[in-house]
Amino acid sequence: MKILVELPELIEDTVMITPAVQNLLKYYKDADITFVGSSISTKLFVNDKKINSLVVEETRKSIFSLLSLFRLAKSLGEQDLVVSFKKDFYSKFFLFFINCEKKFNFVDNMENIHKVEKYNNFINTVLESDYRAGDLMLNFKPQWNKKSTFGIHAGSTYANVKRWNAKEFAKVAIKLSSKYDVVLLGGQNEIDICSDIEDELKANGIENYTNLAGKTSVPQLVEKIAGLDLFLTIDSGPMQIAAVYRVNTIVVPTSYEKIELISQWRNPWETIIYKHVDPYSEDENEDYIPRSEDVLSLFKF
Structure with missing residues (x-):
């Protein structure tokens, strides 16, 4: 066959x-x-x-x-x-x-x-069967880190998606750097935004970070994500990779219309940061992209 x-x-x-x-x-x-x-x-x-x-x-x-x-x-x-x-x-x-x-x-x-x-x-x-959908599966071993590590994937294959700017990602990384080493992940399309995040980290005196954007193969990217303790990402391929290994993942969606239909499959450690209504807006239905404070509110400092 x-x-x-x-x-x-x-x-x-x-x-x-x-x-x-x-x-x-x-x-x-x-x-x-x-x-x-x-x-x-x-x-x-x-x-x-x-x-x-x-x-x-x-x-x-x-x-x-x-x-x-x-x-x-x-x-x-x-x-x-x-x-x-x-x-x-x-x-x-x-x-x-x-x-x-x-x-x-x-x-x-x-x-x-x-x-x-x-x-x-x-x-x-x-x-002509009735199989149920089981777990996601990739055959790569996690690359474990010596210290607790926080990963960021800030970009997308599509340049026109609505996503956080570098400063929002950097604010989260700066705050969490006292508890985690930071690693910036992505492909060629993410080099620019990761460089901007890196500039913010340097400006704030953060040294325990690594910028791997554009420097990993696909298998290496999987292994890096699989070994993370915490991951901040948009809804993307790396988000799905993290789901395979049930990584503690915080998702800032680029679109809220379909996020439940493409969310992490069977990952109980996924947190989606949903859109918020601006209390100061005259339009009660107006929404805006979450802020770094919305992510940081998940943690105790």
Whole structure:
């Protein structure tokens, strides 16, 4: 039995499909499994011995990429089952040219349920089964620290999301630095905001911090997050990684409309800092992004 699985592009979705993937692997215990995905998503499975092959595919979403998708589809050979956790045109194009009779693209049924359950329901439809969504799973060991460590992930893949500015993150880090060593985490997109946070820490005489933005591979990022004692993040891929290891996590959402549907799956140590009504506003329905004080109110000093 040969099975091809197309992964989501982003870390957050790739982590959230892992219960569904585990159910797929449970159903087809001895299958030859190939995962196709971005360089980011595939790296999350480099330690998974159940996966026979990882194929990196970086589609730039242009008409020129269709030829490379066609070539990749043909190079993968005959498959018995193809499952894609993507739903865009490029994924459908890719699947069309794969030599397989049974092909399934993820369909968002718009149900008001957690995204982990949406992905799991999709696999149940494929398998005609009724598996429950289990725990999130990544096969990396935590990198433990000698001292209690507080991690910050301040950025996002999307530059236009509503998020805290560097000073708000820095205020929390400065206050907690008396109890924790501080580590700033993120990819290339987070280098600038982490540098701004670092500048604030330096200006306030904080020395027990490390800025790792842009300096870790995906596996190293997972290991670092897994070993944290406390984590402050926006709703993002690192937030989902922290959920895998049940890290004590404080989430400042970029959007409150869907946060419950993408919150940490089965992490009892998650705290979401919800929006507040400004008591001084004339508009009773006006809301604003939480302040650093709202996070610090969780602690006793």
